[in-house]
Amino acid sequence: MTSLVVGPxxxxxxxxxxxxxxxxxxxxxxxxxxxxxxxxxxxxLLLVTAMLVVAVGGGRALAFGGHFVQDEFAAFLxxxxxxxxxxxxxxxxxxxxxxRMERFEYPLLALFSALGMMxxxxxxxxxxxxxxxxxxxxxxxxMAAIKRDSVRAAEAGLKYFxxxxxxxxxxxxxxxxxxxxxxTLMFDELTQRYAGAEAAPLPLGAxxxxxxxxxxxxxxxxxxxxxxxxxxxxxxAPTPVTAFVAAAPKLAAVGLTLRVLFEPFGAxxxxxxxxxVLVALGSMILGAFAAIGQSNIKRLMAYSTIGHVGYAxxxxxxxxxxxxxxVLVYMAIYAVMTLGTFACxxxxxxxxxxxxxxxxxAGLSRSDPLMALAMALLMFSxxxxxxxxxFFAKLYVFLAAVQAGLTWLAVVGVLTSVVAAxxxxxxxxxxxxxxxxxxxxxxxxxxxxxxxxxxxxxxxLFVLWPTPLxxxxxxxxxxxxxx
Amino acid sequence: xxVSDWPILSLVTFLPLVGVAFILFIRGEPEVVAQNSRAxxxxxxxxxxxxxxxxxxxxxxSQPGFQLVEKSPWLAGLGINYYVGVDGISLWFVILSTLxxxxxxxxxxxxxxxxxxxxxIAFLLMDTLMVGVFVALDIVLFYVFxxxxxxxxxxxxxxxxxxxxxxxxxKFFLYTLAGSVLFLVALIVMYLQTGTTExxxxxxxxxxxxxxxxxxxxxxxxxxxxxxxxxxxxWLPDAHVxxxxxxxxxxxxILLKLGGYGFVRFSLPMLPEASLAFAPLIFALSVVAVxxxxxxxxxxxxxxxxxxxxxxxxxxxxxxxxxxPNALAITGGIAQMISHGFVSAALFMVVGVVYDxxxxxxxEAYGGLAExxxxxxxxxxxxxxxxxxxxxxxxxxxxxxxxxGAFQVNAWVAALAATGMILGAAYMLYLYRRVIFGPLxxxxxKSIRDMRPNEIIAFAPLVVLTLxxxxxxxxxxxxxxxxxxxxxxxxxxxxxxxxx
Numbered sequence: 001m002t003s004l005v006v007g008p009x010x011x012x013x014x015x016x017x018x019x020x021x022x023x024x025x026x027x028x029x030x031x032x033x034x035x036x037x038x039x040x041x042x043x044x045l046l047l048v049t050a051m052l053v054v055a056v057g058g059g060r061a062l063a064f065g066g067h068f069v070q071d072e073f074a075a076f077l078x079x080x081x082x083x084x085x086x087x088x089x090x091x092x093x094x095x096x097x098x099x100r101m102e103r104f105e106y107p108l109l110a111l112f113s114a115l116g117m118m119x120x121x122x123x124x125x126x127x128x129x130x131x132x133x134x135x136x137x138x139x140x141x142x143m144a145a146i147k148r149d150s151v152r153a154a155e156a157g158l159k160y161f162x163x164x165x166x167x168x169x170x171x172x173x174x175x176x177x178x179x180x181x182x183x184t185l186m187f188d189e190l191t192q193r194y195a196g197a198e199a200a201p202l203p204l205g206a207x208x209x210x211x212x213x214x215x216x217x218x219x220x221x222x223x224x225x226x227x228x229x230x231x232x233x234x235x236x237a238p239t240p241v242t243a244f245v246a247a248a249p250k251l252a253a254v255g256l257t258l259r260v261l262f263e264p265f266g267a268x269x270x271x272x273x274x275x276x277v278l279v280a281l282g283s284m285i286l287g288a289f290a291a292i293g294q295s296n297i298k299r300l301m302a303y304s305t306i307g308h309v310g311y312a313x314x315x316x317x318x319x320x321x322x323x324x325x326x327v328l329v330y331m332a333i334y335a336v337m338t339l340g341t342f343a344c345x346x347x348x349x350x351x352x353x354x355x356x357x358x359x360x361x362a363g364l365s366r367s368d369p370l371m372a373l374a375m376a377l378l379m380f381s382x383x384x385x386x387x388x389x390x391f392f393a394k395l396y397v398f399l400a401a402v403q404a405g406l407t408w409l410a411v412v413g414v415l416t417s418v419v420a421a422x423x424x425x426x427x428x429x430x431x432x433x434x435x436x437x438x439x440x441x442x443x444x445x446x447x448x449x450x451x452x453x454x455x456x457x458x459x460x461l462f463v464l465w466p467t468p469l470x471x472x473x474x475x476x477x478x479x480x481x482x483x
Numbered sequence: 484x485x486v487s488d489w490p491i492l493s494l495v496t497f498l499p500l501v502g503v504a505f506i507l508f509i510r511g512e513p514e515v516v517a518q519n520s521r522a523x524x525x526x527x528x529x530x531x532x533x534x535x536x537x538x539x540x541x542x543x544x545s546q547p548g549f550q551l552v553e554k555s556p557w558l559a560g561l562g563i564n565y566y567v568g569v570d571g572i573s574l575w576f577v578i579l580s581t582l583x584x585x586x587x588x589x590x591x592x593x594x595x596x597x598x599x600x601x602x603x604i605a606f607l608l609m610d611t612l613m614v615g616v617f618v619a620l621d622i623v624l625f626y627v628f629x630x631x632x633x634x635x636x637x638x639x640x641x642x643x644x645x646x647x648x649x650x651x652x653x654k655f656f657l658y659t660l661a662g663s664v665l666f667l668v669a670l671i672v673m674y675l676q677t678g679t680t681e682x683x684x685x686x687x688x689x690x691x692x693x694x695x696x697x698x699x700x701x702x703x704x705x706x707x708x709x710x711x712x713x714x715x716x717x718w719l720p721d722a723h724v725x726x727x728x729x730x731x732x733x734x735x736x737i738l739l740k741l742g743g744y745g746f747v748r749f750s751l752p753m754l755p756e757a758s759l760a761f762a763p764l765i766f767a768l769s770v771v772a773v774x775x776x777x778x779x780x781x782x783x784x785x786x787x788x789x790x791x792x793x794x795x796x797x798x799x800x801x802x803x804x805x806x807x808p809n810a811l812a813i814t815g816g817i818a819q820m821i822s823h824g825f826v827s828a829a830l831f832m833v834v835g836v837v838y839d840x841x842x843x844x845x846x847e848a849y850g851g852l853a854e855x856x857x858x859x860x861x862x863x864x865x866x867x868x869x870x871x872x873x874x875x876x877x878x879x880x881x882x883x884x885x886x887x888g889a890f891q892v893n894a895w896v897a898a899l900a901a902t903g904m905i906l907g908a909a910y911m912l913y914l915y916r917r918v919i920f921g922p923l924x925x926x927x928x929k930s931i932r933d934m935r936p937n938e939i940i941a942f943a944p945l946v947v948l949t950l951x952x953x954x955x956x957x958x959x960x961x962x963x964x965x966x967x968x969x970x971x972x973x974x975x976x977x978x979x980x981x982x983x
Contacts, residue, residue: 325560365601380634385630385631385633385634385660386626386627386628386630386631387627387628387631391627391630392558395623395667395671398667398668398671399561399671399674399675402668402671402672402675403675407668407672410668410671411665411668414664414665414667414668415661415664417664418657418660418661418664421656421657421660422653422657425637425653425656425657426653428637428638429641429649429652429653432638432641432642433641433642433648433649433652463627466557466558467556467558467559467560470558470559470560471559471560474560
């Protein structure tokens with residue numbers, strides 16, 4: 001069963017080899033040319049890799065001696081992650097050129113980070129888990145600090161790095177505890193031993209290790225109480241980096257969390273549920289209330305992320321197929337909404353300078369009706385108002401929670417979503433009810449318009465044809481949870 | 484024309500979206516865009532209304548069940564379908580929705596000049612969502628339309644509203660959202676208990692009595708805010724006062740009915756025991772609403788606010804009717820909702836007519852309008868009398884049925900509700916006297932013009948229907964009565980249990 005075959009990891013191998021080649025080629029090109037070429041190539045590579053993932057298909061297969069697993073669950077999340085990552089890479093170059101940080105390394109870093117995310121989704125041992133997390137986060141630290149002469153960006157990068165290192169420490173400590181008490185790194189073996197039919201009880205020390213692992217995941221996902229870095233990093237980092245950090249890595253981290261909690265520790269649902277419920281509760285409440293006072297839209301989106309991760313965790317806390325399906329649907333829709341919103345934020349440029357306060361959006365519906373429409377759709381969707389996609393995301397996680405007997409958590413969830421609705425509709429109010437501020441610059445950036453329009457169309461039209469996403473998520477969830 | 488093989492309900496529901504698509508693509512000079520948007524919206528709304536009449540043509544009023552049903556898979560994994568149909572209760576609300584949208588568009592033909600394109604889009608979206616709420620036979624589908632209405636209405640109040648429109652829009656949005664999210668949890672629980680989200684199936688489901696209490700309270704939170712029942716009514720005066728005239732028309736004409744419709748569609752047949760157990764609560768809140776808000780209305784100086792409070796009082800009569808478990812009262816409650824749809828819509832338009840000319844809603848600003856505006860004074864009088872419940876108008880039908888029906892259940896409630904009618908006569912006649920009669924002394928009013936043709940056209944169907952329903956109520960009551968039958972049948976066992 002365990003072997004060194006690379007077969008299931010062909011997409012990863014492809015991405016790794018091509019990204020390395022691209023790095024080598026770009027290093028020898030003149031700097032301006034290199035910067036122009038790498039972005040489109042990176043986008044194409046990400047999309048081709050996504051197609052390869054589809055081509056490799058869903059059947060469960062192992063590689064690298066069992067440290068790497070490819071299954072339907074991994075395929076679902078990888079395709080999403082790659083597409084969303086491609087979207088966030090696509091919107092970046094305009095901003096980077098305007099802010100004089102157009103460097104060919106940026107898309108390359110994104111490629112390597114995406115590779116790390118794919119490995120996270122497919123990680124099948126504690127070792128692979130740790131390596132994948134490091135591979136995905138190190139490029140992110142560099143990207144956050146890519147504007148090295150800006151104090152704010154450097155602060156964001158440093159903060160991200162220091163706290164990220166702390167989270168890695170937690171993860172590593174957790175992993176070593178699990179290893180120490182069980183004697184194995186491999187998920188399959190842990191599954192067999194502790195989650196099978198005649199399962200042995202998990203040693204207490206390993207359980208403590210599991211809690212540390214969950215803390216590390218919560219950090220990566222920006223869940224309360226490990227959320228503190230999020231607002232500062234989101235605000236301080238250049239906007240395209242914020243977009244990148246906010247969307248694709250969350251999908252990968254959720255994938256990793258789900259795999260760890262449901263495969264090796266699937267029998268401990270009752271134990272880890274308590275932690276997850278607390279994290280969900282804290283994230284929903286903090287995300288809803290802390291965002292109210294924000295005036296910077298990137299900071300607001302940070303709290304919005306925290307809240308949304310809380311809702312996703314409600315589905316996770318359910319610990320069932322429906323719950324996992326809910327989490328997957330939620331994160332997919334969340335990633336699209338985030339991508340679209342950041343594409344809109346990247347269009348907020350006035351007199352040659354990027355602006356990011358909420359008041360800058362005042363009267364947008366007069367000066368740029370289409371952008372305002374896209375933004376309004378995304379905001380109503382983030383608020384979870386039907387018939388937009390965000391509602392169905394919430395419907396599924398709350399359904400799973402009620403099914404698992406966590407009705408009270410669903411009630412808290414719907415009530416905090418009312419609080420959160422306040423700040424989303426405040427953005428709509430600014431755009432539609434207020435007197436126009438000066439119009440934004442007319443940017444000739446078809447890629448931004450494409451991404452914003454596609455995301456808005458997705459949230460608006462999801463209601464008409466929800467089945468493909470729902471069934472794919474259900475199939476993915478069944479792989480993980482069994483029936 | 485018989486259309487049994489057409490998806491007629493879906494056509495009526497989604498046709499306005501075609502109009503929206505056309506309006507979105509209108510380009511050119513602002514004047515031209517405005518004019519074309521109006522025209523497209525008018526034609527769309529007109530065709531939608533005519534199609535909705537086809538629903539009535541094809542409807543068999545003697546059948547109590549759902550008719551013209553359509554079903555196709557939607558949320559496949561959960562077994563939730565796109566499932567629509569009408570019965571005798573929803574039939575009239577569907578037609579009322581399409582009619583009032585048309586009336587709104589005609590009525591604001593000249594009075595709305597600001598962002599006409601978006602305005603028309605918002606009203607056509609409202610049309611789709613309102614019809615969708617009433618035809619939905621799946622509880623999730625219902626919820627999607629029910630809450631989706633918040634989006635266009637929020638924009639209508641916030642963009643085209645009065646000076647405090649932002650406060651009113653937020654209050655409307657958050658207040659109603661807070662209520663409806665609990666309904667969402669309730670519907671999830673109902674789905675998990677029964678494995679179905681289809682309304683006809685759920686009407687035959689049995690829920691554990693203790694669970695019924697929770698479900699009923701969650702639904703109550705949603706519907707009581709929509710109705711609105713005292714003391715959850717405070718969003719209504721704000722929303723009405725700040726909303727543009729046509730916004731108030733839809734708010735009073737349709738949105739308030741969603742609460743009552745929800746009670747009769749969900750609470751009563753699905754949770755009969757809890758509904759009977761909580762009936763005293765409903766009666767108490769309704770009686771307070773009838774008397775208290777009537778007194779508040781008497782003290783208002785703002786015309787729109789006065790009519791808004793009168794709506795709360797009238798909806799109090801509705802809820803008394805719906806929770807009195809006999810055919811008379813429930814039919815009466817529904818008839819009162821339909822009548823209120825004509826009458827309150829017309830009254831808000833009555834205020835809108837003079838507001839467009841003088842830009843004041845203050846009663847003090849008017850007086851003696853009968854001299855210069857005879858047509859206006861006549862229409863206002865008719866609607867005022869219908870609101871009071873004069874025999875021969877639609878307002879009488881519902882009120883008398885409710886009071887007779889409620890008398891069989893609880894004489895005190897009926898008696899107190901009847902005092903509300905007296906107070907209603909007091910504040911409406913007092914309003915009418917101050918605005919229409921007396922000498923015309925105010926300078927601003929000396930040159931006021933009577934109603935424009937488009938305003939008369941907008942009022943015409945409401946005037947005709949108010950009188951028609953007053954003279955020949957059986958036309959409206961027949962399908963209602965037959966569809967109330969199944970609801971009563973569900974209440975019967977619980978009622979017998981309570982009697983013992």
